[in-house]
Amino acid sequence: MATDDERKTYDPAGEVVDLCRELIRIDTSNYGDSSGPGERKAAEYVAGLLDDVGISSNIYESEPGRASLIARWGDGPGEPLLLHGHLDVVPAAAEDWQVDPFAGEIKDGYLWGRGAVDMKDFDAMALSVVRARARAGAQPDRPLVMCFTADEEAGGHKGAEFVIEEHADEIADCTEAVGEVGGFTTTVRGKRIYLIEAAEKGMAWMRLTARGQAGHGSMINRHNAVTELAGAVARIGAHQWPVRLTPAMEVLLASVADIAGTEATPENAEALVEEFESSARMLGAVIRNTANPTMLSAGYKVNVIPTEATAHVDGRFLPGHEDEFFETLAELCGEHVTWDFVSHQQPWETPYEGALVDAMTQSILAEDPDGIVAPYLMSGGTDAKHFRKLGMASYGFAPLRLPRDLDFGALFHGVDERVPVDALEFGARVFDRFLDQV
Known part of the structure; x- marks a missing residue:
């Protein structure tokens, strides 16, 4: 576990913006069939980032180009925690956007591009934190399994579902999982509420x-x-x-x-x-x-x-x-x-209680003492539907402190998808604290 003094020796948010930009620049558009570029290039990029800090990984393809990556870090006691994020994005029509959707442009304090909120932001947060901790020798007490998947935007059949059917041995000992679309803010009467995904339709x-x-x-x-x-x-x-x-x-x-x-x-x-x-x-x-x-x-x-x-x-x-x-x-x-x-x-709902919920709550409040943390049910679907088939309790936790007037939900699969730069950095700091408490 990293204390506040030890945390000063590394910056968990130091790379998050650059990593997210680079991931956006790798076009992984998923058209719902095999006509897109696939996820292989992005998976190899992630593998290189992890290898650079001494974390080995395996890349598996459900079919040529449709690549998912699994890596394991830490040898501490206890059951591993699964961190999962998908590498694919929905397509984007460049003529509809203010900027090139695959340029990773920074404009007006936002990082713009397809995948900025769904979900290369979470991928970048996890990678920035893990790389910083690995360099500093600050392994979390609990082992981590990281899974970056293909095909989530088309139901996950060629990604997460393929992983649990063909490579379950790499993740089956994980009892809890954390993924996308949770920990972001909404505002009620001037008060920030951080929504933790505890259920899906x-x-x-x-x-x-x-x-x-x-x-x-x-x-x-x-x-x-x-x-x-x-x-x-x-x-x-x-x-x-x-x-x-x-x-x-x-x-x-x-x-x-x-x-x-x-x-x-x-x-x-x-x-x-x-x-x-x-x-x-x-x-x-x-x-x-x-x-x-x-x-x-x-x-x-x-x-x-x-x-x-x-x-x-x-x-x-x-x-x-x-x-x-x-x-x-x-x-x-x-x-x-x-x-x-x-x-x-199938839908799912995880009881909003226990040590993992406490860790998410405390890590947010450490960075934003005035915030309120509460669960919500998400209207869309994530890879959690597949990983839960192995018995994992699941939550969505990609923390972002957002401007009050930003319609965050409209950015998912929307035109001009973007994420505030300072929200990415905030999320990386929160996620670092979270890993200290899991």
């Missing part, structure tokens, strides 16, 4: 199919596949899902209610979510199931009614509410529309 990426009678577009057709599909898509998109509070959100909303001088109930949950200012849109999605139509396909000629029409829907369901989600979806689709899964992954 389940994922149901679905292909809806309607089949009907093909025919000439000029004639009456009572069995038009496009009509049936369009009706189902419209009903799904317009459906108002009821509020459902899970344990993590009950704790978070209770914290907000305390600030607002009220009590948290399902009836005022939406009003309490609005207290989160720039984060309200993101957190509004985690007090209910959601289903958003995202793609449509049908036909090949304007005067031909096709036999088949398809749509894709991104469905997300709360822990404990999967049955309700699919029962409702069946009603909305109707009898003439069926679905199959592009990806179906």
